[in-house]
Amino acid sequence: MCGIVGYTGKRPAAPILIDGLGRLEYRGYDSSGIAVSDGKKVNVIKAKGRLFELEKRISGASPEGFCGIGHTRWATHGKPSDENSHPHYSRDKSFAVVHNGIIENYLDLREFLTERGFTFRSETDTEIVAMLLEYYYNGNMLETIIKMRNKIKGSYALGILHENENGVFYAMRKDSPLVIGLGENENFIASDIPAVLPYTRRFIIPDEQEVAVISPDGVTVYNRNREQVNKQITVSDLSADAAEKDGFAHFMLKEIYEQPGAIKKTVHDRITPDGIKLDRIKLDGKKIRKIFIAACGSAYHAGAVGKYFIEKYARIETEIDLASEFRYRDPIVGDDCLTVIISQSGETADSLAALREAKRLKSRVLAIVNVVDSIIAREADDVLYTRAGPEIAVATTKGYTTQLAALYLLGLKLARDRETIPQSEYDGITSAVEKLPELLSAFIDEVNPAAQYLAGKYYPANDAYFIGRGADWSAALEGALKLKEISYIHAEAYAAGELKHGTISLIEKNSLVIGIAADPALREKTLSNIKEVRSRGAAVIGVTDSPDAIKAECDELMVLPATHPALTPVFTAAALQLFAYYVAAARGGDIDKPRNLAKSVTVE
Numbered sequence: 001m002c003g004i005v006g007y008t009g010k011r012p013a014a015p016i017l018i019d020g021l022g023r024l025e026y027r028g029y030d031s032s033g034i035a036v037s038d039g040k041k042v043n044v045i046k047a048k049g050r051l052f053e054l055e056k057r058i059s060g061a062s063p064e065g066f067c068g069i070g071h072t073r074w075a076t077h078g079k080p081s082d083e084n085s086h087p088h089y090s091r092d093k094s095f096a097v098v099h100n101g102i103i104e105n106y107l108d109l110r111e112f113l114t115e116r117g118f119t120f121r122s123e124t125d126t127e128i129v130a131m132l133l134e135y136y137y138n139g140n141m142l143e144t145i146i147k148m149r150n151k152i153k154g155s156y157a158l159g160i161l162h163e164n165e166n167g168v169f170y171a172m173r174k175d176s177p178l179v180i181g182l183g184e185n186e187n188f189i190a191s192d193i194p195a196v197l198p199y200t201r202r203f204i205i206p207d208e209q210e211v212a213v214i215s216p217d218g219v220t221v222y223n224r225n226r227e228q229v230n231k232q233i234t235v236s237d238l239s240a241d242a243a244e245k246d247g248f249a250h251f252m253l254k255e256i257y258e259q260p261g262a263i264k265k266t267v268h269d270r271i272t273p274d275g276i277k278l279d280r281i282k283l284d285g286k287k288i289r290k291i292f293i294a295a296c297g298s299a300y301h302a303g304a305v306g307k308y309f310i311e312k313y314a315r316i317e318t319e320i321d322l323a324s325e326f327r328y329r330d331p332i333v334g335d336d337c338l339t340v341i342i343s344q345s346g347e348t349a350d351s352l353a354a355l356r357e358a359k360r361l362k363s364r365v366l367a368i369v370n371v372v373d374s375i376i377a378r379e380a381d382d383v384l385y386t387r388a389g390p391e392i393a394v395a396t397t398k399g400y401t402t403q404l405a406a407l408y409l410l411g412l413k414l415a416r417d418r419e420t421i422p423q424s425e426y427d428g429i430t431s432a433v434e435k436l437p438e439l440l441s442a443f444i445d446e447v448n449p450a451a452q453y454l455a456g457k458y459y460p461a462n463d464a465y466f467i468g469r470g471a472d473w474s475a476a477l478e479g480a481l482k483l484k485e486i487s488y489i490h491a492e493a494y495a496a497g498e499l500k501h502g503t504i505s506l507i508e509k510n511s512l513v514i515g516i517a518a519d520p521a522l523r524e525k526t527l528s529n530i531k532e533v534r535s536r537g538a539a540v541i542g543v544t545d546s547p548d549a550i551k552a553e554c555d556e557l558m559v560l561p562a563t564h565p566a567l568t569p570v571f572t573a574a575a576l577q578l579f580a581y582y583v584a585a586a587r588g589g590d591i592d593k594p595r596n597l598a599k600s601v602t603v604e
């Protein structure tokens with residue numbers, strides 16, 4: 001949801017800013033822009049559309065200067081257009097600002113500024129920040145920024161450039177991500193670490209509302225009381241090519257193939273002979289009365305699989321909520337509950353709000369998060385990292401399956417604490433979890449041609465229905481989301497037994513149904529629902545580990561490997577990710593950057 005980058009040093013800023021924006025484009029891609037200071041004035045160039053439109057605009061006329069800021073946008077306030085793109089100038093063009101987040105009181109501030117003679121060039125909330133800075137400017141940048149900060153409400157990561165500040169720019173964040181990269185005689189800001197990894201591995205993460213002054217020789221950070229603070233430097237161990245496609249046609253395909261390795265990293269040292277060790281997390285399953293899981297999108301679907309697993313093995317009542325609902329529904333949460341917030345990015349606004357609501361209600365909060373030191377990770381009482389590495393494709397793949405792996409570990413740990421799982425069952429599942437990476441790697445290779453073949457056959461479909469029961473229904477939810485978000489085929493997931501209560505009226509000759517029948521305990525029941533749609537003319541792709549049991553009722557099959565039944569959602573996910581990928585490829589979709597979406601959604 002908008003990516004920002006900034007640079008100051010000895011090199012021309014524009015190419016470095018464009019390069020960083022290229023690695024941040026997954027956060028938003030409807031327009032982009034840069035502002036570069038040449039020591040006398042600030043030059044802004046921006047363009048509606050993908051980054052290459054900006055590159056075209058600056059080719060041959062790159063703004064000169066060694067200090068600048070850049071932005072790639074996912075529109076919230078105001079349509080995608082040149083005017084609404086960032087950076088935004090102040091009235092007299094002395095300031096330029098890039099922003100990720102939402103200024104909630106921007107209408108009031110617009111009125112405040114209009115009354116004082118300001119006029120606006122865009123429909124954005126961000127322009128308010130640039131105008132306020134000009135309004136308060138008194139020659140002292142720190143004072144000016146603090147006055148502006150005291151006036152705005154909402155969330156922000158900001159990069160600020162002023163014409164009098166030769167080689168220096170400013171940054172500040174609240175509820176939106178921002179890292180400061182430390183180089184040799186050059187320094188950076190970015191919305192995430194991979195954006196500037198080719199230049200540095202040393203980072204500072206500013207705390208809420210701290211102001212950072214960034215020059216080529218150093219970075220100074222001031223806290224809310226305007227005192228200088230010493231910041232801890234972290235060294236990233238991510239590989240520099242983590243944000244490169246590595247020969248794959250798309251990031252999504254690369255990330256599908258990275259799943260075995262990512263799951264291995266998530267589980268390998270956490271299953272020990274003495275039980276499941278969840279890092280330094282101190283949880284006692286015996287003391288938890290109820291679990292709430294709150295998340296958005298695919299993370300919610302992972303939570304739905306987790307609910308079945310935890311209830312089955314740890315016998316703790318587990319409720320799963322969309323984070324956007326949880327935050328407003330006045331849930332009955334107390335200090336005997338555990339709230340689990342699941343988020344790949346660790347910055348989703350609704351998930352963060354759900355976390356804060358759970359804490360307000362005195363629940364302990366455990367976050368299952370991928371991005372290290374992200375806001376959700378920092379605010380939770382405990383964090384279990386999924387260790388998937390940077391995920392660039394907007395449609396999550398390894399982010400989701402590593403969440404499943406983390407939830408299996410959590411469920412097993414709670415089950416052991418509560419002594420609700422027989423030793424043999426515990427041993428069976430842990431050993432299957434340990435073998436997951438190897439089995440998944442072989443499976444992805446094996447199912448890839450089948451997924452390509454099925455995509456070639458069914459890509460013209462207008463609608464697709466994914467059905468399953470229990471955890472297969474949760475897997476169906478994720479399968480449907482993958483297909484619709486990248487191929488734009490209308491896709492719905494239904495609990496297989498529920499389809500007949502209305503939606504079956506949509507089934508007609510050649511309707512595409514993906515019937516997931518992996519759970520042996522529910523296979524027969526799902527099979528009877530597959531028969532119901534088939535008898536009404538549907539074309540059925542069966543997803544199962546027992547082809548003989550269902551093949552007579554299916555037109556096509558995707559065969560899952562033999563594993564512990566609780567783990568089949570991981571394999572179903574991989575099969576359906578590949579199916580969605582090849583369908584989208586056949587339909588000519590922009591797979592890594594589907595229309596209207598952004599990877600992390602930092603607005604409500």
Ligand code: G6P
Pocket residue numbers: 296297298299342343344345346347348351394395396597598599600601
């Ligand atoms: C967006 C993404 C989804 C993701 C959801 C939650 O909608 O497009 O892929 O599942 O946000 O994101 P999170 O980072 O909190 O897991």
